[in-house]
Amino acid sequence: MNALNIVEYTHTLGAQAKAASAKMARASAATKSRALLALARLLRENTAALQADNALDLAPAEANGLSAPMVDRLRLTPKVLETCAQGCEQLAAMSDVIGEIVGMKQQPSGIRVGQMRVPIGVFGMIYESRPNVTIEAASLSIKSGNACILRGGSEAIASNKALARLVQQALAEAGLPEHAVQLVQTTDREVVGQLIAMPEYVDVIIPRGGKGLIERISRDAKVPVIKHLDGNCHTYVDDPCDLAMAVKVADNAKTSKYSPCNASESLLVARGVAAQFLPAIGAVFAAKGVEMRGCPESLALLQTVPGAQLVPATEQDWSEEYLAAIISIKVVADVAEAIAHINRYSSGHTEAILTTDHRHAQQFLREVDSASVMVNTSTRFADGFEYGLGAEIGISTDKFHARGPVGIEGLTSLKYVVLGEGEIRI
Amino acid sequence: MNALNIVEYTHTLGAQAKAASAKMARASAATKSRALLALARLLRENTAALQADNALDLAPAEANGLSAPMVDRLRLTPKVLETCAQGCEQLAAMSDVIGEIVGMKQQPSGIRVGQMRVPIGVFGMIYESRPNVTIEAASLSIKSGNACILRGGSEAIASNKALARLVQQALAEAGLPEHAVQLVQTTDREVVGQLIAMPEYVDVIIPRGGKGLIERISRDAKVPVIKHLDGNCHTYVDDPCDLAMAVKVADNAKTSKYSPCNASESLLVARGVAAQFLPAIGAVFAAKGVEMRGCPESLALLQTVPGAQLVPATEQDWSEEYLAAIISIKVVADVAEAIAHINRYSSGHTEAILTTDHRHAQQFLREVDSASVMVNTSTRFADGFEYGLGAEIGISTDKFHARGPVGIEGLTSLKYVVLGEGEIRI
Structure with missing residues (x-):
């Protein structure tokens, strides 16, 4: 793609994610669980096919002399896929935090004020070679009622495309919008620069990778970043x-x-x-x-x-x-x-x-x-x-919003809910 | 000041705030209350002197044809000062949220995991002509165990300087660092550009003012912004x-x-x-x-x-x-x-x-x-x-971190606390 097409492509992803996020926010706990269980089933049913797609990534990685640990992280073994499937099932079994209302108290004026947990909207995730992160991010996004745009490492593009197709099939089976989880289909690096600069569509960026990548993203991003720098x-x-x-x-x-x-x-x-x-x-x-x-x-x-x-x-x-x-x-x-x-x-x-x-x-x-x-x-x-968060999308070394291991709650926000019986402010 | 001096000056403010924030985070609830009560007393004792300083701002404002509502917002009447003093007393009487531990639960490994509320560190506040905001921001900063850098409107500089002197006197009386609350002493606009671009010193920026100001700050800031755009x-x-x-x-x-x-x-x-x-x-x-x-x-x-x-x-x-x-x-x-x-x-x-x-x-x-x-x-x-927050530093129309009216909790963060008895991870 040329630069103009990249801008247009990334904006299309953003607009589609935004539209899907409104539907995801309204989805019932049962519907989201249905999608997660369907995804678990599809991962097991398609293990052989996924390994074949994975081989398309492994062959050039090995030919190009990628280090053995890197190749290992790229590999989708039946065990890795089974762990992904079990992760989806665990998320499906967890109670839904969306819609939870906390702290409802009556104020002197008579109004009752509390806070309701709602999805944050759209998150963008930028990660490296491990294709199982695609399933982790997709399943957390579904459970938390968000939409997401996933940009995996170029070495894993064939594996990620295959996994993303299963995610969209699972969403469709549950009657959820297919754009709720979108994988960036090109390995063009310019996409990252666009993705982190669309505050109109993307609410937060979660990068996973080396310190250099995260520093670069934090510096250039026009939206909040849940950043994890080094762990000394x-x-x-x-x-x-x-x-x-x-x-x-x-x-x-x-x-x-x-x-x-x-x-x-x-x-x-x-x-x-x-x-x-x-x-x-x-x-x-x-x-x-x-x-x-x-x-x-x-x-x-x-x-x-x-x-x-x-x-x-x-x-x-x-x-x-x-x-x-x-x-x-x-x-x-x-x-x-x-x-x-x-x-x-x-x-x-x-x-x-x-x-x-x-x-x-x-x-x-x-x-x-x-x-x-x-x-x-x-x-x-x-x-x-x-820590009992049920899942982890990253670890934040920031103080703002989420700090430490970030689970589903880190992908949510609290809005105020006020219940009255006709009170007016004098 | 010339541009180089502005950079140096703002960095000095930042470094001093950062150093003070560590001491403020350790301050006991009683010490912080002592500072707040001292500030309330000083505001009352110095009402006449503050009005004299305020007159130095009012005269040019009226001469320059500032609108009547603007002049009103600039005016420090005994009633405005008494309200400020009462606000400080109310904050002093509130229980301290710093150090509160929530959600402590034992995990299958045996470790107990909870979250402790801690100050966010250093916040910068950029506001317009109302000098009473100086006291509101300073008192919230003291109560929440943060340090802050305040940049008020140029029309109110004499009033703000007089108020800031009282704040530093109150801090000193309680044995707290004087740099815990610093007022920018120059009206040079370049300071704002520096203040919002020092992530090494400033953890969050809170602008109060017109939509144009807030959009500009959000666009250029290198640190998180608790922003309040319009209220439609x-x-x-x-x-x-x-x-x-x-x-x-x-x-x-x-x-x-x-x-x-x-x-x-x-x-x-x-x-x-x-x-x-x-x-x-x-x-x-x-x-x-x-x-x-x-x-x-x-x-x-x-x-x-x-x-x-x-x-x-x-x-x-x-x-x-x-x-x-x-x-x-x-x-x-x-x-x-x-x-x-x-x-x-x-x-x-x-x-x-x-x-x-x-x-x-x-x-x-x-x-x-x-x-x-x-x-x-x-x-x-x-x-x-x-909403019963006890105070308000602003209203956030963002979803990240704080949403809606922002009180003391919006100036804090939760860190994980883990208690063990020698557990190791297998």
Whole structure:
């Protein structure tokens, strides 16, 4: 497509989404569940066909030398498709939040005032190679009564087109508008620039991808962005603490998986427990091949650990999201210094304190300015499913609108509902 | 100041606000109340001095031929100052929402997950000539534990400087940082452009003023804007309805005050009651000198009203916010046509249905896509105080973050709080 056609195409998608969103907002809970159950059924019935379409993406990806993890993320296995189908069924089973009325109270004038949860309207989602995100986004959009425009990675275009056809079939079976979920059918990058600059059609943009992509979108967008930048998460081991628990939790926070944004990238240790705690956790990290980038004080205490990979930390390390078998380590005086360090260097994603002191726990919870603050547990729990949101469309490191894991409620808004019996304002 | 100095000056304000916001977030409810009560006392003690400073603004305003209503809005009378002082006392008496934890539930993993209300950080407020807004914004900022940067109208600069000095004195008395509330000390317009483009320091911008100002700020801002565009509010008189109540409420919605954004600018009438209702409301409007811009069908029914000022409505009238003794009137078939008309032409502020039919009321509440939807009462009630919010910093016609009247909660955000006992993620 040429530039003019891209503008026209994207505006058509926008206008169609807007029109569909009004119908989706009115759809009953039963109708939306019907569409979700139909989608689950269609995913299972078409597993073989979807794998054939997926192969059209996998072949060039492998030929072009895409890294093995990237190819894995692109692959639609029967297990991935079954997980998608089960996700749709779980959403169908959840009670509907749309139309819920909260806080209805009578005011001195006699009017009763409350708030009703309604869909936000139209959201645009921009994501990379994983085609299962197409189903996650589509199913959340249906459940929340929104319309959406999905722009997946170009490597997954054949898979995404096949999945989007099933979504539209499921919508049609339930009598819902097919434009409620639209996949951008071209891989032209100019579409993204258009999609993020149509406030008349799109209410919010949700990008998923690298920091560069998200920064670029945030800078250029003319509509709100639910943005997730990096996850430089901290675990702080306090004095006093349960040392055995601290080793177990700090280990889990770093090593249970290296790639997720909720893995801890930095370990802060109170001076009072450092001599006991650091050799213990150091031995665990050494055994798992985790490189430790420490402050001078922590390196001195880790010196005796057999096989430890020790590197002096630079200023840059305190801000780093490694997503790898590397952790930065710093000894701090107390909880106040830990909080100050976190509020300076953290990306505002998730931080945990491991402590047995009630006042320290309370201070950490109140004063750490991050989307999730935790006591005595692993930062790896920062996740929509683990938080009981039923689903997750992303994790917001912003303070405006949604913060932390974003589930269905993040795709809704509250409007005021006022019930009267003829009251007038004097 | 030259352009370079403006950039430097605004960045200094931003950095100071950011530093103060961390201290404000930690301030106890008692400390914040102490500052608010000190401010109330100082406003009363300094009434004469404030009026003297105010005179420095009033003299040039009158000399320059500012309109009488504008001069009135600029004037700090003892009554205006007493209202400001009482507002501060009311805020001091309200319970603190900061630190409130909601929705704490245990998840299958054992962790307990809830959300804690925290200040949003730093807000910038851009407003016009009313100097009492300086006190409203400062007091809301203190109560909500935020820091703020206030940029008032140039006509009110002497008054605002005097008020801001009292605010800083009150902050100091309570031991809070003086940079928690900063007034921009120059009237240079370039400051606004800088203030809305410092995401590193400012979390949200709240403009109050004309539509042009707000559109310009929304277009250029690099941070979220709580924006309030126009209020083209509708009152829909349904079939069936209580006709006497409908006349009383429709009259109040239009004529109790012409200038507020929550006055009804458009009256929709169901065909089944139009022949009875329109002559009755027409007589009320005629007696009050309200010009009626009607569709052909409504004009035919209003023809017989003595003294009625009747004008055929143009397409433009359906979108108009008159803020004057003018109303547009249209006969519609039913509630569905009323909803469709509103969703097409409304600015999304406030709409009311006057009905005795339960299903029509429910349909209107669900399907009208505006910040406030009302049954059997006057659109004039759309207001933070009337809604029991205790205060109002603005009214949002957006769906993102805050919608409708914005009180203290609109200046806060929810962060996740997770409490564990050593749980790890498998």
